[in-house]
Amino acid sequence: MTSTTTGSLYDPAGTAAGLENVRSLVNLALDVLQEVAADRGGPVAPGGAHGAREAAAKALVEPLLPEHGSAPTAVLDDLVRSYAQWSVDLTHPAALARMQPPPTASGVAAELVAATLNQSLHAWESGPFALDLDRWVISQLAGLVGYGVGAGGTLTAGGSVSNLMALVAARDETLAVKLGRSVFQEGLPALGVQPVVVCPEGIHFSIGRAARVLGIGEDHVVTVPTDAQGRMIPAEADRILTELPADRVAVALVACAGSTDLGIVDPLPELAEIARRHGVWLHADAAYGAGALFSDELRGMLDGLAEADSVTLDLHKFGWSPASSAALLVRREETLLPFGLSPTTCLSADDDTCAGYIGSQNTSLQTTRRVDALKIAVTMRTLGKERLGAMVDTCHGLARHAAARIAAEPRLELFVDPPLTAVLFRYLPADGLDVDAFNGKLRRRLLEDGRALLARTHVEVDGRSRVFLKLMLLNPDTTPAQLDAILDELLAVAAALEVELGD
Structure with missing residues (x-):
């Protein structure tokens, strides 16, 4: 030894x-x-x-x-x-596949400090200042989305965890109000009703997964038709909620507040009114779209966000903070009670609580929890509102530049003008080549060569699910000229691949 x-x-x-x-x-x-x-x-x-x-x-x-x-x-x-x-070199202009921006140097330095001191948030004696920092960051983020006094929340490992926790709170709060029963004490089978989650077509996959985890079941995720822009139709949501039979209880109406492919924002004010009228929890998934809050130009996209009972946001996407830097925010702090501990545990003695020795074990799925608040606070205070807004606007401008270039190319097809920073398009190969298979192979060829990292997704075209490529613009240091060079490279590789496959 x-x-x-x-x-x-x-x-x-x-x-x-x-x-x-x-x-x-x-x-x-x-x-x-x-x-x-x-x-x-x-x-x-x-x-x-x-x-x-x-x-x-x-x-x-x-x-x-x-x-x-x-x-x-x-x-x-x-x-x-x-x-x-x-x-992946996230600073490279051709790193366009995922929602991973290059983080700020100050945020990375804060991450080192957090790792070195190794504080935790589950008990006061595990991180005294860290706990107050965490609560302050949550309070500030709640104010950012428009929540007032009494709001709360928790930092999470990512949007999927935030969405899961939101549906836990929605399920338990809604059923407690409607039935006067406690799900987290009695369990779902004892209640004699089937909870239902209502959401638009094309909602993030984490909603269906959360329904599976919570015992609601994906068969009880009811989708609402969308309009030509992909936005949930409020009248259809109202009809579905009205027509549910007595033994099926809607516990959550989930809205997109910036979908990951198309940046779709559902009509939040109208949906909030419908949710209130039906006594249903409104959750807004703004994991990606919350970046619009930093921009004077784009902020109006999220009008009505503060009417939601809960909001998911990820600052490791449109916030340039190192992952993970995500949050679940709730309009009323007490709705996080389902995550509370029994008073008999070693972490929740009444006399300590009364004296102010309070951990965060009652607001999270986790017990030991790293201090993500430090890197978020350092990143946001370093950048400031003006610079952060300029970064968002620059990325939006890059997306519009890429879209215009794609629309001008006869062999490329733009799916829709980008409302945020995701650009969907596909290459149109010569007759006789399958368009979907070709675009999948084109993407892999670029990955294998190490030339460019593009994402792929599936969107409905004429009633069929089709493969589209996606550029995700989250690096404000990228230039329009660099984007043009990347698209030139893609066109060259595609042309060579056409010859190869046509032989």
């Missing part, structure tokens, strides 16, 4: 000596990242899925827990180098 020169069995980060070790090791890691960045030729290393697996197999030969440890400098150099070589 060996020990460090300080006499410790390991190298704790928080001591004076440990902080110096952190400084040295971080510098080493940053040197490796700079070396890898200097060798990059595209947004990802060429080789595609096979190349990535092969690289991982070579790098991960040693066991996770060897009999004897190694010097941290050697371990870091080995694993960080391999990790970086096959990471």
